[in-house]
Amino acid sequence: MSPEAIGFALLLVGVVLLVAKLIRVRWKLAQRLFLPSSIIGGGLALLLGPDVFGRIASALGTDRFVEAGLWGGGVLEVWSALPGLLISLVFAGLFLGRPIPNLREVGRLAGPQIMLGFVFGSGQYVVGLLLALLVLGPVFGLPPLTGALIEIGFEGGHGTAAGLSGTFAQAGFPQGEDLALGMATVGLLTGIIAGIILINWGVRSGRTAELSASAQPSVTERMGVVERENRTAAATLTVHPSSIEPLALHFGLLAIAVIIGQLLLWGLQALEAAFWSDTIELFEFVPLFPLAMIGGIMMQLVIDRVDRLQVVDRQMVERIQGFSLDALIISALGTLSLEVLAANLVPFLLLALVGIVYCIAVFLFLAPRMLPDYWFERGIGDLGQSLGVTATGLILMRIADPELRTPAYPAFGYKQLVFEPFFGGGLVTAAAIPLILQFGPVPMLVAMAVLLAVSLLAGLLYFGRRGDPARAADAQG
Structure with a gap:
């Protein structure tokens, strides 16, 4: 493939994203649902691809677009490779530019939030693996790996699902990527829709501490535009552009983090090949992005030790992460195979339904009893993340606590420092498929069930009892 073709495919990502933003500004339903432009753009890229536009064109009498839709085969080939590259950049920047807090501070504020997060994450494996063992395998002939799709798609999201494409292929289950991407789309939409419905219910029933029935997002907020009087710098200029472009500096730091992750992965694979690959292979299937983290x-x-001038800007890192994630989602959804979803529609719907019911049940019945205060504002963020990745949780917390007066945001942030290395694309998510492949689904099910039980006991019997009993009773009733 020529460099011009690769460059054109990358430029098309930007064009699709811009068109999607214009659609978001004009489309009222997208505004009410707070749909990210990247999801709209990914849907647009999918509609113009071979499975929709190509089939329509074929039905009208031309086979020109059957292979690649409106985009062309070269564009789809580049797009199919982008998610696995970009997800490493996203995860490399999760902790870059923010001080690593001490464990005591994290535990004090985020302890109950961490336990609730583990209940969401480990429980998704428990219900998913049980469904795979009892129904999906015996009835539909699907492998036990399908039991991991709920957590990969819901907690991990499009980036994680696409980043695991090589792992799915090596495991002999290539259709798992498309099923996980479909799961991520369903989870994201459900997280936003169900979250907004629950927030309205919380306001009407008096369960929200800060939001009143009269508080509504402004028109510009729904359009995804920041009002002029509220606009702030997207990043801070920490180095002079005459020496190096600040964006280039931070991209270089992320690049070093990814390279370190690649060296770690190669080292672990070499150790495995030298000592135990004859009996078990795990790191051969582990993708790069958790090591990049x-x-x-x-x-x-x-950086904490040597960056005395504080030239690393967290906001700049987040801008690079945000761009990478937007491009990742568009390219991943644009190359999604609808044929795979159609061929496995009933199992896919069963997985999605079980995952959604579990997550909403945890929020309604366990969050009030595990979180010592402001359970609704703190729990709605975890619900959003458990269905539709971190961004959805942040959106829902912003709606439920627009003035940031509750401890929801700092608790959620500290929780991420402990939670993200394992679930939602972390080490557990990345290792789940290799572990199931090597040891079978039952040991993984037992391990997740134990973690679920421990998290429940700690949340209900320790953290949940630290709050105000009268307030907790009011919140639950």
């Missing part, structure tokens, strides 16, 4: 943590530990 560890590379980012190692970079930040060094």
Whole structure:
């Protein structure tokens, strides 16, 4: 493939994203649902691809668009490779530019939030693996790996699902990527829709501490535009552009973190090949992005010691992450195979339904009893993340606590420092498929069930009892 073709495919990502933003500004339903432009753009890319536009064109008498839709085969080939590359950048920056807090501070504020997060994450594996063992395998002939799709799609999202494409292929289950991407789309939409419905219910029933029935997002907020009087800098200029472009500096730091992750992965694979690959292979199936996250943590530990001038700007890192994630979602959804979803529609719907019911039940019945205060504002963020990744949780928390007066945001942020390395695309998510492949689904099910039980006991019997009993009773009733 020529460099011009690769460059054109990358430029098309930007065009699709811009068109999607214009659609978001004009489309009232998208505004009410707070749909990200990247999801709209990914849907547009999918509609113009071979499974929709190509089939329509074929039915009208031309086979020109059957292979690649309106985009062309070269564009789809580039797009199919982008998610696995970009997800490493996203995860490399999770901890870059923010000080690593001490464990005591994290535990004090985020302890109950961490336990609730583990209930969401481990429980998704428990219900998913049980469904795979009892129904999906015996009835539909699907492999036990399908039991991991709920957590990969819901907690991990489009980036994680696409980033695991190589792992699915090596495991002999290539259709798992498309099923996980479909799960991520369903989870994201459900997270936003169900979250907004629950927030309205919480306001009417008096369960929200800060939001009143009269508080409504402004027109510009629904359009996704920041009002002029509220606009702030998207990042801070920490180095002079005459020496190096600040964006280039931060991209270089992320690149080093990814390279560290790649070296770690190669080292672990070499150790495995030298000592135990004859009996078990795990790291051969582990993708790069969780190791890139560890590379980012190692970079930040060094930065904490040597960056006396504080040239690393967290906002700049987030801008690079945000762009990478937008491009990732568009390219991943644009190359999604609808044929795979259609061929496995009933199992797919069963997985999605079980996952959705579980997450909403945890929020309604366990969050009030596990979170010592402001359970609704704190729990709605975890519900959003458990269905539709971190961004959905942040959106719902912003709606439920627009003035940021509750401890929901700092508790959620600290929780991420402990939760993200394992679930939602972390080490557990990345290792789930290799572990199931090597040891079978039952050991994974037992391990997740134990973690679920421990998290429940700690949340209900320790953290949940630290709050005001009268307030907790009011919140539950």
